[in-house]
Amino acid sequence: MTLSLVDDAARAASSTRPGGAERRGRMNARRRGTRAAPPLSVGAGLGLGAAVIWMTVLVLLPLAAVVAEAAAGGWSEAVRVLTQPQTAAAIRLTLVQAALVTVIDVVMGTAIAWVLVRDRFWGRRLIDVIIDIPFALPTVVAGLVLLALYGPQGPTPVDVANTRVAVTFALAFVTLPFVVRAVQPVLETLDRDVEDAARSLGADGLTVFGRIVLPALAPAIATGAALAFARGVAEYGSLVLISGNLAMRTEVASVRILGYIEGGDLAAAAVVATVLLAVSLAVTLLLGAIGRVGGRRG
Amino acid sequence: MLRLVVIAYLVLLVAWPVSLVFTGALSDGLGPVIDTFTDPLVLRALRLTAVAVLWAVVLNTVFGVGVALLLVRRSFPGRRLLAALVDLPLAVSPVVVGLALVLVYGSRNGWLGAPLAQAGVQIVFSTPGIVLATTFIAMPLVLREVVPVLEEVGTDQEQAARSLGAGPWATFRRITLPAIRWGVVYGMVLCLARAIGEFGAVKVVSGNLIGQTQTATLSVEELYMNFDRQGAFAVAAALSSVSIVVIIIVGLLRTRMEKRRGS
Amino acid sequence: MSIEIRNITKTFGDFVALDDVSVGIRPGSLTALLGPSGGGKSTLLRIVAGLETADSGAVAIDGVDATRLPPQRRGVGFVFQHYAAFPHMTVARNVAFGLDIRHRPKDEVRARVEELLRLVHLEQFADRMPGQLSGGQRQRMALARALAVEPAVLLLDEPFGALDAKVRKELRDWLRRLHDQVHVTTVFVTHDQEEALEVADEIVVVSNGRVEQVGSPDDLYDSPASEFVMSFLGPVTMLGGRLVRPHDVELLGIAVVGSVAGVVEGVQRVGNEARIQVGVPGAPSVAAVLTRAALRDLDVRVGDTVWLRLAKGATSMAATPASSPDDAARGAGSVLTGAVSAPR
Numbered sequence: 001m002t003l004s005l006v007d008d009a010a011r012a013a014s015s016t017r018p019g020g021a022e023r024r025g026r027m028n029a030r031r032r033g034t035r036a037a038p039p040l041s042v043g044a045g046l047g048l049g050a051a052v053i054w055m056t057v058l059v060l061l062p063l064a065a066v067v068a069e070a071a072a073g074g075w076s077e078a079v080r081v082l083t084q085p086q087t088a089a090a091i092r093l094t095l096v097q098a099a100l101v102t103v104i105d106v107v108m109g110t111a112i113a114w115v116l117v118r119d120r121f122w123g124r125r126l127i128d129v130i131i132d133i134p135f136a137l138p139t140v141v142a143g144l145v146l147l148a149l150y151g152p153q154g155p156t157p158v159d160v161a162n163t164r165v166a167v168t169f170a171l172a173f174v175t176l177p178f179v180v181r182a183v184q185p186v187l188e189t190l191d192r193d194v195e196d197a198a199r200s201l202g203a204d205g206l207t208v209f210g211r212i213v214l215p216a217l218a219p220a221i222a223t224g225a226a227l228a229f230a231r232g233v234a235e236y237g238s239l240v241l242i243s244g245n246l247a248m249r250t251e252v253a254s255v256r257i258l259g260y261i262e263g264g265d266l267a268a269a270a271v272v273a274t275v276l277l278a279v280s281l282a283v284t285l286l287l288g289a290i291g292r293v294g295g296r297r298g
Numbered sequence: 299m300l301r302l303v304v305i306a307y308l309v310l311l312v313a314w315p316v317s318l319v320f321t322g323a324l325s326d327g328l329g330p331v332i333d334t335f336t337d338p339l340v341l342r343a344l345r346l347t348a349v350a351v352l353w354a355v356v357l358n359t360v361f362g363v364g365v366a367l368l369l370v371r372r373s374f375p376g377r378r379l380l381a382a383l384v385d386l387p388l389a390v391s392p393v394v395v396g397l398a399l400v401l402v403y404g405s406r407n408g409w410l411g412a413p414l415a416q417a418g419v420q421i422v423f424s425t426p427g428i429v430l431a432t433t434f435i436a437m438p439l440v441l442r443e444v445v446p447v448l449e450e451v452g453t454d455q456e457q458a459a460r461s462l463g464a465g466p467w468a469t470f471r472r473i474t475l476p477a478i479r480w481g482v483v484y485g486m487v488l489c490l491a492r493a494i495g496e497f498g499a500v501k502v503v504s505g506n507l508i509g510q511t512q513t514a515t516l517s518v519e520e521l522y523m524n525f526d527r528q529g530a531f532a533v534a535a536a537l538s539s540v541s542i543v544v545i546i547i548v549g550l551l552r553t554r555m556e557k558r559r560g561s
Numbered sequence: 562m563s564i565e566i567r568n569i570t571k572t573f574g575d576f577v578a579l580d581d582v583s584v585g586i587r588p589g590s591l592t593a594l595l596g597p598s599g600g601g602k603s604t605l606l607r608i609v610a611g612l613e614t615a616d617s618g619a620v621a622i623d624g625v626d627a628t629r630l631p632p633q634r635r636g637v638g639f640v641f642q643h644y645a646a647f648p649h650m651t652v653a654r655n656v657a658f659g660l661d662i663r664h665r666p667k668d669e670v671r672a673r674v675e676e677l678l679r680l681v682h683l684e685q686f687a688d689r690m691p692g693q694l695s696g697g698q699r700q701r702m703a704l705a706r707a708l709a710v711e712p713a714v715l716l717l718d719e720p721f722g723a724l725d726a727k728v729r730k731e732l733r734d735w736l737r738r739l740h741d742q743v744h745v746t747t748v749f750v751t752h753d754q755e756e757a758l759e760v761a762d763e764i765v766v767v768s769n770g771r772v773e774q775v776g777s778p779d780d781l782y783d784s785p786a787s788e789f790v791m792s793f794l795g796p797v798t799m800l801g802g803r804l805v806r807p808h809d810v811e812l813l814g815i816a817v818v819g820s821v822a823g824v825v826e827g828v829q830r831v832g833n834e835a836r837i838q839v840g841v842p843g844a845p846s847v848a849a850v851l852t853r854a855a856l857r858d859l860d861v862r863v864g865d866t867v868w869l870r871l872a873k874g875a876t877s878m879a880a881t882p883a884s885s886p887d888d889a890a891r892g893a894g895s896v897l898t899g900a901v902s903a904p905r
Binding site: 037038039040041043044047048050051052054055057058059060061062063065066069108111112114115119121127128129130131132133134135136137138139140141144145146148149150153154155169172173176230233234235236237240241253254255257258261266269270273276277280281 | 300301303304305307308311312313314315316318319322361364365367368370371372373374380383384386387389390391392393394395396397398399400401402403409410430433434437466488491494495496497498501502514515518519522527530531534537538541542544545546548549
Binding site: 191193194196197198199200201202203204207211212215216 | 610611612631632633634635637638639641642643645646647648649658659662663703706707709710
């Protein structure tokens, strides 16, 4: 549902390419593979059963428990938790920061993907590696390294520790790869002739980007943005050290949940958790739908 | 111009900060680093991380390959729903994952945790809870890499093998597995990196009992909070080195897979 | 509008794509750039369009130096082998693109698009997406799109290369008729000599980054300037140390003065044509092509002895010993020593 949208967008975009026979053959093979899929044999049925039980025990039951715990207190309790000033401030900060970082990611992520695909210079491979670091680096280490540079003891005059800017920095770090990695493969498969055609018809560089390239990238950008936003809303580890977790100022929703858990108020934690679940689910579905509609045209 | 903006952004946001972990770890020479890595509590934390990561990678690989085969090669009611649900763990905040596991497996009030505790099995605040949390957050990573590869290779080769008399297991081992091998390895590497770095979910379910349920990432926070800045950097540098090695492996695997697909 | 190409040189790394090429294209002509793949003809076309920059040399379009102009200011229409359709726009919006970005009045744009879609027989597909069209339809759309801005010259890069044989033939005839209607100076790139001979008024043969010959299709076929041109424009064979076309080889049942004796090694009927392979002592086998009727009259079979000579008025040229026919035909693959095959 989440990352698979990247593949969908890439697939949708590449299918608008002038189809070589080889590519079409491959797509047929894919369709054949799924359409002619046989029903379950006994062994496969047992495997499916085991997988479903495992998923239920590990994922579905616990997530259901969160929603159940939140619902147990009823509406009034939920409203009371969510209107409590510190909690409301934490949720607001989370949404605003996630949205802000998503905008940054859309602009910078598209620019980075563009440079990676279209620019040729020494060190481009290195940039490709740097993009993946936030995916692989432990989140708490991400917070630590940002603090090392932009904290009170860092080598720069910038000191953002314990401010909202620190939250923006940390979220920009951990969400960096999403838009880049969604846009990059689509940009790679774009037919350069299409841009040349637009130029020969009288379009300048900006017009070509706005009217030809951007519409082709839009589904992928939307997909990457959805993933970045969902991640931003959910983020915890990278914020712990750098944001200071100051109530009403730099405390995000996940930190608030942890506060409730440590205070023993699991019901209140579950209410905030349910809100986070709902938000990331809604945004993922919404932007995913935009991506798919955009991808289907053409 | 755009190139310079991009390079500046990446240097300021990623490259420079990450490089500081290594210089920070060595700021007062090797002595404190050796102290940190001979500290029994740190060693225990690293060992616990290794255990949790091992379990997470093994469980998610078996689950990922199995479910990918079911999703791509079989039709059954609820297939699309299952395909949507398996990606769920990636959209959930780690803290919420921790909370969810505590609610079900907590020893006092958990839906399953209370009966298990009476039978003498403790999950939350103990190693099994940490394994569950680590496995949860990295669950779909192998699956997601294997599905597109399975779709791409199609069923022709498998059908050819079956027509030549190979049974289902022989077909899987001799035809399917070699074809999806790089996808599986790539997924395992991603799973490994994600599991090593897990923090929020583990923090909730572990209770952060020093020396017992503290993982490496938790010990980074602990060391930093206790003003052992260099100790925190040393452990962070160790974890970062693993991450960066993993990235390079992933990069190599990706070019390798792309070359294979291209040919 | 004329195109004047002067001393264009273009290299990609060590590879010399174009080596001091100069060609003039007459206003209103339909010119083919013909040559083997990788010979530099597409590069030349892209340099004329401004999509590629020459290392040195100049391009003038309609008497105006265009060497430094960006593509959007050259007034050229360009058609790509793989159509280069804008996938997210309808057929009508694709055709209207050039007019839209020039901010022409809406009514004018609509009228022009309708007119062009009629011209290319796509009027009923105006609201389709390019992905819903066949290859041939997409290429006609691309042509209409290029014509919409009333370009000074129309450039087509292997326009039919991605289409199957039947559609290719249809579009070829259609391009010829279209050019008779709109008279815009048109240059198209092709590696298919049959396409060039059929469609173009004028052919520029380009190979290894150089212009081999310029002339009308008849000129080129009847008096090729080089072995390369001769072998590229159709199949050739060797008779008595000279390159000739197989249909210019006469087969006789009796010896006459100046004929060469040989033994029939193979007879292959293809439709109304008979391809005969004759072994000659001390030389490569000679290929000859007869009509079915001529074959019936002659009644030759494998193992028969026949006498070969050049037909009257045949085009032939001395084959240079240094370059065997195989070398001359590199990329063209149409020189025949043994079996005859039809031109691609």
